[in-house]
Amino acid sequence: MRKIVLSALTISVLSTPVLAWVASASQAQGFSGSVGLGFSNSTGTSQALSINTEDALNWVRGPWSNDTSFAYNYARNSGVVSADRLAVGNSTKYRWLKNTYAYGTLDYVRNHFDGYFYRVDEFAGIGHYLYPDENMRLALQAGVGARESHRIGYAAVINPSAQLAAKYRWQISKGALLTENVEAVLVDGGANTYQSLLGLNTPLVGALGMRFSFLATYNTQVPVGYKVFNTLTAVNLVYHF
Numbered sequence: 001m002r003k004i005v006l007s008a009l010t011i012s013v014l015s016t017p018v019l020a021w022v023a024s025a026s027q028a029q030g031f032s033g034s035v036g037l038g039f040s041n042s043t044g045t046s047q048a049l050s051i052n053t054e055d056a057l058n059w060v061r062g063p064w065s066n067d068t069s070f071a072y073n074y075a076r077n078s079g080v081v082s083a084d085r086l087a088v089g090n091s092t093k094y095r096w097l098k099n100t101y102a103y104g105t106l107d108y109v110r111n112h113f114d115g116y117f118y119r120v121d122e123f124a125g126i127g128h129y130l131y132p133d134e135n136m137r138l139a140l141q142a143g144v145g146a147r148e149s150h151r152i153g154y155a156a157v158i159n160p161s162a163q164l165a166a167k168y169r170w171q172i173s174k175g176a177l178l179t180e181n182v183e184a185v186l187v188d189g190g191a192n193t194y195q196s197l198l199g200l201n202t203p204l205v206g207a208l209g210m211r212f213s214f215l216a217t218y219n220t221q222v223p224v225g226y227k228v229f230n231t232l233t234a235v236n237l238v239y240h241f
Helices: none
Strands: 007-013 030-043 048-061 064-077 080-094 100-111 116-130 136-151 157-171 177-187 193-205 208-219 229-240
Touching (some): 100 136
Parallel strands (some): 007 048
Antiparallel strands (some): 007 064, 030 048, 030 229, 048 064, 064 080, 157 177, 193 208
8 A cells, every 4th residue: 555655855866977978178077966856756665755855966077987876765654664765876987998988886775675774886897888879878887896785684795796787868859868777786696686767857947957767676685575676756856057
Protein backbone atom coordinates (compact mmCIF):
# COMPACT_ATOMS: atom_id res chain seq x y z
CA MET A 1 0.00 0.00 0.00
CA ARG A 2 1.38 3.40 -1.00
CA LYS A 3 2.19 5.77 1.84
CA ILE A 4 1.56 9.50 1.46
CA VAL A 5 4.24 11.34 3.39
CA LEU A 6 2.87 14.24 5.44
CA SER A 7 6.23 15.50 6.64
CA ALA A 8 9.22 14.91 4.38
CA LEU A 9 12.52 16.44 3.44
CA THR A 10 14.76 15.27 0.62
CA ILE A 11 18.06 16.90 -0.23
CA SER A 12 19.92 15.68 -3.27
CA VAL A 13 22.95 17.06 -5.03
CA LEU A 14 23.40 15.50 -8.43
CA SER A 15 26.20 16.34 -10.76
CA THR A 16 26.02 16.35 -14.55
CA PRO A 17 28.92 15.54 -16.90
CA VAL A 18 31.25 18.52 -17.22
CA LEU A 19 32.70 17.76 -20.64
CA ALA A 20 30.72 18.83 -23.71
CA TRP A 21 30.80 17.04 -27.05
CA VAL A 22 34.60 17.36 -27.58
CA ALA A 23 37.37 19.24 -25.80
CA SER A 24 38.15 22.56 -27.41
CA ALA A 25 39.80 25.85 -26.62
CA SER A 26 36.40 27.55 -26.51
CA GLN A 27 35.04 25.21 -23.84
CA ALA A 28 34.00 27.03 -20.67
CA GLN A 29 36.53 26.59 -17.86
CA GLY A 30 36.00 26.75 -14.12
CA PHE A 31 32.84 26.14 -12.11
CA SER A 32 29.15 25.94 -13.00
CA GLY A 33 26.12 24.69 -11.11
CA SER A 34 22.39 24.62 -10.46
CA VAL A 35 19.91 24.75 -7.58
CA GLY A 36 16.49 23.07 -7.71
CA LEU A 37 13.35 22.22 -5.74
CA GLY A 38 10.66 19.66 -6.46
CA PHE A 39 9.12 16.32 -5.49
CA SER A 40 10.23 12.69 -5.53
CA ASN A 41 8.45 9.34 -5.35
CA SER A 42 10.01 6.00 -4.37
CA THR A 43 8.80 2.41 -4.80
CA GLY A 44 10.14 -0.97 -3.70
CA THR A 45 10.97 -1.67 -0.07
CA SER A 46 10.37 2.04 0.63
CA GLN A 47 7.21 3.58 -0.86
CA ALA A 48 7.02 7.33 -0.25
CA LEU A 49 6.14 10.67 -1.80
CA SER A 50 8.39 13.46 -0.56
CA ILE A 51 9.79 16.93 -1.18
CA ASN A 52 13.01 17.00 -3.19
CA THR A 53 15.72 19.64 -3.62
CA GLU A 54 18.46 19.29 -6.24
CA ASP A 55 21.78 21.12 -6.63
CA ALA A 56 24.89 20.61 -8.75
CA LEU A 57 28.45 21.91 -8.95
CA ASN A 58 30.84 21.08 -11.81
CA TRP A 59 34.48 21.93 -12.54
CA VAL A 60 36.66 21.73 -15.66
CA ARG A 61 40.22 22.90 -16.41
CA GLY A 62 41.92 21.93 -19.65
CA PRO A 63 41.88 18.11 -20.04
CA TRP A 64 40.83 17.65 -16.38
CA SER A 65 37.27 17.57 -15.06
CA ASN A 66 35.65 16.67 -11.78
CA ASP A 67 32.05 15.81 -10.84
CA THR A 68 31.02 15.59 -7.20
CA SER A 69 27.54 14.44 -6.19
CA PHE A 70 25.58 14.39 -2.94
CA ALA A 71 22.07 13.01 -2.58
CA TYR A 72 19.99 12.68 0.58
CA ASN A 73 16.38 11.51 0.65
CA TYR A 74 14.42 11.51 3.91
CA ALA A 75 10.71 11.07 4.57
CA ARG A 76 8.82 10.68 7.84
CA ASN A 77 5.13 9.93 8.34
CA SER A 78 3.46 9.90 11.77
CA GLY A 79 6.80 9.25 13.44
CA VAL A 80 7.76 6.45 11.04
CA VAL A 81 10.70 6.96 8.67
CA SER A 82 9.73 5.74 5.20
CA ALA A 83 12.77 6.93 3.21
CA ASP A 84 16.37 7.49 4.29
CA ARG A 85 18.96 7.38 1.50
CA LEU A 86 22.38 9.02 1.37
CA ALA A 87 24.61 8.83 -1.71
CA VAL A 88 27.94 10.65 -2.13
CA GLY A 89 30.18 10.30 -5.15
CA ASN A 90 33.17 11.80 -6.90
CA SER A 91 34.49 11.21 -10.42
CA THR A 92 37.70 12.69 -11.85
CA LYS A 93 38.60 12.45 -15.55
CA TYR A 94 41.71 13.17 -17.59
CA ARG A 95 41.17 13.42 -21.35
CA TRP A 96 44.43 12.18 -22.83
CA LEU A 97 43.10 11.70 -26.37
CA LYS A 98 40.41 13.56 -28.33
CA ASN A 99 37.72 11.00 -27.51
CA THR A 100 39.37 8.86 -24.82
CA TYR A 101 39.84 9.54 -21.11
CA ALA A 102 41.06 7.91 -17.92
CA TYR A 103 38.84 8.15 -14.87
CA GLY A 104 38.70 7.37 -11.17
CA THR A 105 35.51 7.17 -9.09
CA LEU A 106 34.61 6.87 -5.42
CA ASP A 107 30.95 6.28 -4.45
CA TYR A 108 29.29 5.82 -1.06
CA VAL A 109 25.64 4.76 -0.69
CA ARG A 110 23.77 4.26 2.59
CA ASN A 111 20.18 3.12 2.19
CA HIS A 112 18.72 0.86 4.88
CA PHE A 113 15.62 0.31 2.74
CA ASP A 114 17.58 -1.63 0.10
CA GLY A 115 19.07 -3.94 2.74
CA TYR A 116 22.51 -2.40 3.21
CA PHE A 117 24.00 -0.31 5.99
CA TYR A 118 26.38 1.06 3.33
CA ARG A 119 28.27 0.32 0.11
CA VAL A 120 31.56 1.91 -1.01
CA ASP A 121 32.78 1.48 -4.60
CA GLU A 122 36.22 2.50 -5.90
CA PHE A 123 37.12 2.20 -9.58
CA ALA A 124 39.81 3.25 -12.03
CA GLY A 125 39.34 2.75 -15.74
CA ILE A 126 39.15 3.99 -19.32
CA GLY A 127 36.28 5.71 -21.13
CA HIS A 128 35.64 6.48 -24.80
CA TYR A 129 33.20 8.88 -26.50
CA LEU A 130 31.13 7.96 -29.56
CA TYR A 131 29.00 10.42 -31.55
CA PRO A 132 25.98 8.78 -33.26
CA ASP A 133 24.79 12.25 -34.37
CA GLU A 134 26.02 15.83 -34.09
CA ASN A 135 23.69 16.38 -31.10
CA MET A 136 24.33 13.00 -29.46
CA ARG A 137 27.15 11.56 -27.40
CA LEU A 138 27.64 8.08 -25.96
CA ALA A 139 30.34 7.50 -23.34
CA LEU A 140 31.41 3.89 -22.71
CA GLN A 141 33.37 3.13 -19.52
CA ALA A 142 35.07 0.05 -18.08
CA GLY A 143 36.97 -0.06 -14.82
CA VAL A 144 38.23 -2.34 -12.04
CA GLY A 145 38.39 -1.78 -8.32
CA ALA A 146 36.84 -2.93 -5.07
CA ARG A 147 33.57 -2.76 -3.16
CA GLU A 148 33.18 -2.60 0.61
CA SER A 149 29.63 -3.46 1.63
CA HIS A 150 27.78 -4.07 4.88
CA ARG A 151 24.57 -5.95 4.30
CA ILE A 152 22.04 -5.80 7.14
CA GLY A 153 22.39 -8.94 9.25
CA TYR A 154 25.88 -9.73 7.90
CA ALA A 155 29.45 -8.63 8.53
CA ALA A 156 31.11 -5.97 6.35
CA VAL A 157 33.18 -7.42 3.50
CA ILE A 158 35.58 -6.14 0.82
CA ASN A 159 35.55 -7.84 -2.60
CA PRO A 160 37.20 -7.19 -5.99
CA SER A 161 34.76 -5.70 -8.47
CA ALA A 162 34.39 -4.34 -11.99
CA GLN A 163 32.33 -1.51 -13.46
CA LEU A 164 30.70 -1.30 -16.89
CA ALA A 165 28.82 1.89 -17.77
CA ALA A 166 27.17 3.61 -20.74
CA LYS A 167 26.19 7.29 -20.58
CA TYR A 168 24.04 8.73 -23.37
CA ARG A 169 23.32 12.45 -23.99
CA TRP A 170 20.97 13.92 -26.60
CA GLN A 171 20.85 17.69 -26.92
CA ILE A 172 17.30 17.88 -28.26
CA SER A 173 17.37 21.68 -28.51
CA LYS A 174 19.40 24.56 -27.08
CA GLY A 175 17.91 24.11 -23.61
CA ALA A 176 16.44 20.58 -23.72
CA LEU A 177 18.68 17.62 -22.82
CA LEU A 178 17.87 13.92 -22.52
CA THR A 179 20.28 11.65 -20.61
CA GLU A 180 20.36 7.94 -19.85
CA ASN A 181 23.08 6.43 -17.64
CA VAL A 182 23.29 2.66 -17.25
CA GLU A 183 25.77 1.03 -14.87
CA ALA A 184 26.63 -2.52 -13.82
CA VAL A 185 28.83 -3.19 -10.79
CA LEU A 186 29.97 -6.83 -10.86
CA VAL A 187 31.27 -8.05 -7.51
CA ASP A 188 33.20 -11.20 -6.64
CA GLY A 189 30.69 -13.23 -4.63
CA GLY A 190 27.68 -12.23 -6.71
CA ALA A 191 26.37 -9.18 -4.81
CA ASN A 192 25.99 -7.19 -8.04
CA THR A 193 24.21 -3.86 -8.56
CA TYR A 194 22.54 -2.73 -11.80
CA GLN A 195 21.34 0.86 -12.09
CA SER A 196 19.62 3.08 -14.65
CA LEU A 197 19.16 6.85 -14.38
CA LEU A 198 16.94 8.54 -16.99
CA GLY A 199 16.80 12.35 -17.01
CA LEU A 200 15.12 15.08 -19.06
CA ASN A 201 16.04 18.75 -18.67
CA THR A 202 13.80 21.38 -20.29
CA PRO A 203 14.05 25.19 -20.27
CA LEU A 204 11.36 27.43 -18.78
CA VAL A 205 12.32 31.10 -18.39
CA GLY A 206 15.87 32.43 -18.56
CA ALA A 207 18.13 30.36 -16.31
CA LEU A 208 15.15 28.51 -14.83
CA GLY A 209 14.38 25.02 -16.08
CA MET A 210 12.70 21.76 -15.12
CA ARG A 211 14.23 18.32 -14.63
CA PHE A 212 12.46 14.95 -14.66
CA SER A 213 14.44 11.91 -13.48
CA PHE A 214 13.81 8.21 -12.92
CA LEU A 215 16.31 6.07 -11.00
CA ALA A 216 15.96 2.26 -10.98
CA THR A 217 18.27 0.05 -8.90
CA TYR A 218 18.48 -3.75 -8.84
CA ASN A 219 20.58 -5.55 -6.20
CA THR A 220 21.09 -9.29 -6.74
CA GLN A 221 21.62 -10.05 -3.03
CA VAL A 222 19.46 -8.51 -0.28
CA PRO A 223 18.40 -9.73 3.19
CA VAL A 224 15.07 -11.49 3.67
CA GLY A 225 12.20 -9.00 3.72
CA TYR A 226 13.85 -6.52 1.33
CA LYS A 227 13.06 -6.06 -2.35
CA VAL A 228 15.76 -6.42 -4.98
CA PHE A 229 14.25 -3.71 -7.22
CA ASN A 230 13.74 -0.09 -6.08
CA THR A 231 12.93 3.14 -7.94
CA LEU A 232 13.03 6.88 -7.29
CA THR A 233 11.15 9.37 -9.51
CA ALA A 234 11.79 13.12 -9.13
CA VAL A 235 10.50 16.37 -10.69
CA ASN A 236 12.50 19.53 -9.97
CA LEU A 237 12.53 23.20 -10.86
CA VAL A 238 16.20 23.99 -11.48
CA TYR A 239 18.06 27.34 -11.55
CA HIS A 240 21.34 27.24 -13.47
CA PHE A 241 24.27 29.56 -12.73
